[in-house]
Amino acid sequence: MKSWLQRNAKRIDRTLALLTTIVITLFCLIPLFWVFSTSLKPMGSEYLIPIQLWPEEPTLNAYRNVIDELGFLTPLGNSFLVSLSTAILCLVVSATAAYAVARLRFQFKVQSLVLLQLGAMIPPVVTIAPTFVLLKEIGLLKSLPAMVIPNVFYSVPLATWLLASYFAELPFELEDAAKVDGYRPFQIFLRVILPLSLPGMFAAGMFAFIGSYGEFMLASVVTLGIKDVQTIPVAIQNFSFAFRQQWTWISAGVVLAILPVITIVLIFQRWVIRGLTAGSVKY
Amino acid sequence: METTFLSVARILLVYILIVGLIFLGLVMLARAWAAARQMRTRWRGLTAAVGGLYVLAALVFVVRPGLAAAPAALALAGSLMLGIGLGRVRRLNLREPELALLFILPAVVGIFLFYYYQIAQTLIYSLHTLEYTTAWSSETFIGLRNYISVWNSPNFRAALGYTLYFTGVAVFFEFWIGLGMAMTTFWVGGRLAGVLRSIIIIPWAIPPIISAAIWKWFFNADVGLDSLLVQWGVLEKVPIFLVDPILARHAVIVADIWKMSSMIAILMIGGLAIIPQDIYDAAKVDGARGFYRFRRITLPLLTPTIAVALLFRGMDAIRTFDLIYGLTRGGPGVSTETLSSLAYKFYFSRAQFGLGSAYGVVVFLIVLLLGVFYVSRIRKNLRFKGA
Numbered sequence: 001m002k003s004w005l006q007r008n009a010k011r012i013d014r015t016l017a018l019l020t021t022i023v024i025t026l027f028c029l030i031p032l033f034w035v036f037s038t039s040l041k042p043m044g045s046e047y048l049i050p051i052q053l054w055p056e057e058p059t060l061n062a063y064r065n066v067i068d069e070l071g072f073l074t075p076l077g078n079s080f081l082v083s084l085s086t087a088i089l090c091l092v093v094s095a096t097a098a099y100a101v102a103r104l105r106f107q108f109k110v111q112s113l114v115l116l117q118l119g120a121m122i123p124p125v126v127t128i129a130p131t132f133v134l135l136k137e138i139g140l141l142k143s144l145p146a147m148v149i150p151n152v153f154y155s156v157p158l159a160t161w162l163l164a165s166y167f168a169e170l171p172f173e174l175e176d177a178a179k180v181d182g183y184r185p186f187q188i189f190l191r192v193i194l195p196l197s198l199p200g201m202f203a204a205g206m207f208a209f210i211g212s213y214g215e216f217m218l219a220s221v222v223t224l225g226i227k228d229v230q231t232i233p234v235a236i237q238n239f240s241f242a243f244r245q246q247w248t249w250i251s252a253g254v255v256l257a258i259l260p261v262i263t264i265v266l267i268f269q270r271w272v273i274r275g276l277t278a279g280s281v282k283y
Numbered sequence: 284m285e286t287t288f289l290s291v292a293r294i295l296l297v298y299i300l301i302v303g304l305i306f307l308g309l310v311m312l313a314r315a316w317a318a319a320r321q322m323r324t325r326w327r328g329l330t331a332a333v334g335g336l337y338v339l340a341a342l343v344f345v346v347r348p349g350l351a352a353a354p355a356a357l358a359l360a361g362s363l364m365l366g367i368g369l370g371r372v373r374r375l376n377l378r379e380p381e382l383a384l385l386f387i388l389p390a391v392v393g394i395f396l397f398y399y400y401q402i403a404q405t406l407i408y409s410l411h412t413l414e415y416t417t418a419w420s421s422e423t424f425i426g427l428r429n430y431i432s433v434w435n436s437p438n439f440r441a442a443l444g445y446t447l448y449f450t451g452v453a454v455f456f457e458f459w460i461g462l463g464m465a466m467t468t469f470w471v472g473g474r475l476a477g478v479l480r481s482i483i484i485i486p487w488a489i490p491p492i493i494s495a496a497i498w499k500w501f502f503n504a505d506v507g508l509d510s511l512l513v514q515w516g517v518l519e520k521v522p523i524f525l526v527d528p529i530l531a532r533h534a535v536i537v538a539d540i541w542k543m544s545s546m547i548a549i550l551m552i553g554g555l556a557i558i559p560q561d562i563y564d565a566a567k568v569d570g571a572r573g574f575y576r577f578r579r580i581t582l583p584l585l586t587p588t589i590a591v592a593l594l595f596r597g598m599d600a601i602r603t604f605d606l607i608y609g610l611t612r613g614g615p616g617v618s619t620e621t622l623s624s625l626a627y628k629f630y631f632s633r634a635q636f637g638l639g640s641a642y643g644v645v646v647f648l649i650v651l652l653l654g655v656f657y658v659s660r661i662r663k664n665l666r667f668k669g670a
Contacts, residue, residue: 017467017470017471018471018475020463020467020470020471021467021471021475021479024463024464024467024479024482024483025479025482027460027541028482028483028485028486028541028545029482029485031494031497031498031501031541032485032489032497034497034500034501035497035500035501038500046506047505047506048506049505049506049510049514050514051506051510051511051514092389093389093390093393094390096386096387096389096390097386097387097389097390097391099386100382100383100384100386100387101387101667102667104379104380104382104383104386105379105380105383106379106380106383106384107380109383109667110662110666112387112391113667114658114662115391115394116390116391116394117658117661118654118658119394119398119399120398121598121650121651121654121657122398122401122402122647122650123601123602123623123643123646123647123650124602124604125602125604125622125623125626125627125642125643125646126401126402126405126640126643126644126646126647127397127398127401127402127405128627128630128643129404129405129408129417129630129636129639129640129643130400130401130404130405130408130417131397131401133404133417134401138290138294139290140290140294143287143290144287145287145290145291145294148291149294150397152393153390153393153394153396153397153398154397156390156393156394157394160390164667168667185377185379185382189386210488213490214489214490214491214492214493214605215490216490216491216492216604216605216608216609217604217605217627221631232490232493233490233492233493233605236492236493236496237492237496237608237609239496240496240499240609247500247503250496250500251500254493254496254497257490257493258488258489258490258493261488261489261490262485262488262489264488265484265485265487265488266481266484266485269477269480269481269484272484272487272488272549273480273484273549273552273553274553
């Protein structure tokens with residue numbers, strides 16, 4: 001005679017799994033829900049007690065204010081410009097490097113990869129002051145490229161590794177066949193390997209994009225006081241200090257700022273997992 | 284806008300030119316060396332000397348960038364002459380290793396410029412009294428005195444203590460929550476797993492400084508989480524999360540756990556995905572139960588991933604800056620100050636670049652300690668065969 005527990009083991013297991021899923025979902029989304037609901041409240045009502053979890057009359061006024069009066073679209077545009085150029089330049093630099101690492105034979109291969117990965121571990125706080133000086137000397141301070149150029153190399157180590165692990169999976173017969181067809185080495189890279197690695201390229205580009213979209217320390221120093229070149233993180237930070245009571249506005253800004261990254265990450269969800277584990281897990 | 288574009292074009296051109304010249308010089312030198320190896324020692328010595336010039340140029344660049352041009356030009360000219368004379372290079376038909384060098388050089392030069400060169404600068408800064416300037420060559424060299432005053436400062440000890448406490452507590456909880464999240468995605472399975480994975484990834488994707496803003500609102504003293512807990516009757520009186528030092532310290536940790544558990548979960552999903560399913564099937568046949576399976580199969584097979592994830596996350600947590608800066612600015616008092624946020628304050632609020640650099644170097648040394656373990660762990664993953 002089986003006990004009730006044993007008879008319903010499958011159903012209990014399923015219920016528990018679903019319950020855990022719900023708990024995790026709440027854990028991940030509640031702070032975001034809170035900000036989203038605040039952003040829909042009429043100005044001032046975010047301080048009403050008892051606290052409303054969802055506004056009685058949702059309004060988009062905060063968004064209108066943030067966009068029209070605070071000019072939030074400027075930092076949003078800046079951030080896109082910076083992150084997109086970073087991603088593209090990073091792909092150019094790291095795809096070639098990854099090709100060398102994954103498909104070509106040369107000495108010091110492991111050493112040069114270690115060099116790259118060790119570099120990525122250097123905390124930004126150690127490099128920020130000299131980087132600031134360097135950018136000042138080449139006359140880039142208070143401009144968008146001042147963020148792009150360092151960000152490119154901040155993203156290169158991860159992108160190189162991710163792409164190398166992607167290139168390494170392609171069959172080596174590809175190169176042999178291309179050589180027979182008379183392709184020169186650079187053509188092999190450009191016409192054979194790259195087209196086959198588009199998903200990997202997108203993923204690496206996405207990491208560079210997200211990394212530089214959220215980069216704050218350098219951006220805060222480089223754009224000091226210049227509103228035209230502020231990126232999203234700097235703008236949000238300044239908002240939350242300038243209008244420290246207007247949380248409907250700040251929340252609207254936050255929602256506008258995170259919508260693009262969340263969309264991108266959800267599209268490339270599979271690649272996030274793969275990209276982050278490229279370092280720790282050998283596929 | 285136009286001037287920006289022009290300056291970017293100029294910088295790109297200079298970069299390509301520098302990389303190209305370094306490449307040309309190295310290839311010529313390598314070919315000359317290959318030829319010189321079969322020749323008299325005099326030629327070998329000369330080739331080695333030209334190689335030494337490259338190192339000299341790099342060292343001079345760190346100390347006085349302006350003066351590096353001379354040895355660099357000399358090294359380049361020497362390599363060209365040796366390459367043409369000794370190596371008998373008439374046309375550059377690139378061989379495979381040389382091609383690889385060409386491909387990898389743009390990345391390596393940039394990494395040197397933006398990481399290794401910078402860290403050398405910071406080291407030099409930290410040995411000088413630098414206030415309101417970074418032109419260290421005209422300032423007093425004071426040896427390790429910055430480090431001594433860092434060590435004697437109570438703020439440093441508090442920050443070091445909190446940094447380590449923060450790292451320890453945050454990584455501990457992130458590990459278990461992240462592992463739980465990752466295992467749940469496999470537990471529910473099917474289409475729901477994909478949805479759950481997407482949800483888990485969201486906190487990771489949010490820029491740290493923005494997640495700090497979100498949590499600042501969530502911890503708001505009047506209408507935040509605390510008042511909500513009172514409203515629901517969970518608590519009796521209102522705690523003020525970001526005002527009380529002890530609560531503030533833990534509030535920051537909670538915010539970090541929220542964002543970074545996702546990161547661990549993502550790493551663990553990757554690690555769990557490569558554990559072959561037949562091992563579990565075999566264990567099931569043998570009658571192994573849930574917890575036993577976890578302890579005897581999952582954990583041991585996951586150990587490499589766990590080690591890498593903990594080290595990776597630990598290095599990241601030690602240098603936490605954005606979250607602190609956005610959430611508390613180190614306050615109340617200095618109770619949530621980390622080493623990184625203190626260093627930033629020394630640089631950009633007090634313009635004490637020498638002292639700030641000393642703080643930065645301390646962060647670097649701690650991270651380096653973990654980094655050495657990390658690299659030795661991942662080293663085997665760095666072996667790419669090559670065609």
